[in-house]
Amino acid sequence: SSTSRGLGDVYKRQIQKELVLNAVTKMHRHVTADEVYDYIKKDYPSIGKGTVYRNLSILADENKIRKVEIPNGADCFDFTLKKHYHIKCIICDKVFDVDMDEIKEMDSFIRDKHGIKFLDYDILFKGICKDCQNREKE
Secondary structure, three states: OHHHHHHHHHHHHHHHHHHHHHHHHHHOOOEEHHHHHHHHHHHOOOOOHHHHHHHHHHHHHOOOOEEEOOOOOOOEEEOOOOOOOEEEEOOOOOEEEOOOOOOOOHHHHOOOOOOOOOOOOOOEEEEOOHHHHHHHHO
């Protein structure tokens, strides 16, 4: 019947969403959608790229993962939900957490001359990671 097929679809979508969430958590770093797709595809070769992308977006909207927008690069997905800052290696493009407390009063420093209502912000620092520094020394 169409009802049982509908429930099967809901169940399948829930499983796919859990697969994506588990992948982001298990990879335990800032991952791109393509990296999540490649990770899941090893064990579930029939999963579609669109399914992974869609579920990453849904999970970010549900605040189960954090979407980190990277200028001139692929968005990353982060398993750490609390507000924090990131640093991107300018050589290998990997993204890391910055170990510092959130600047709580940041919003009060922002002045707008264009009538824009501020909603949120991401701060991305640039640097060179340890691995790339070590490669430069060699």
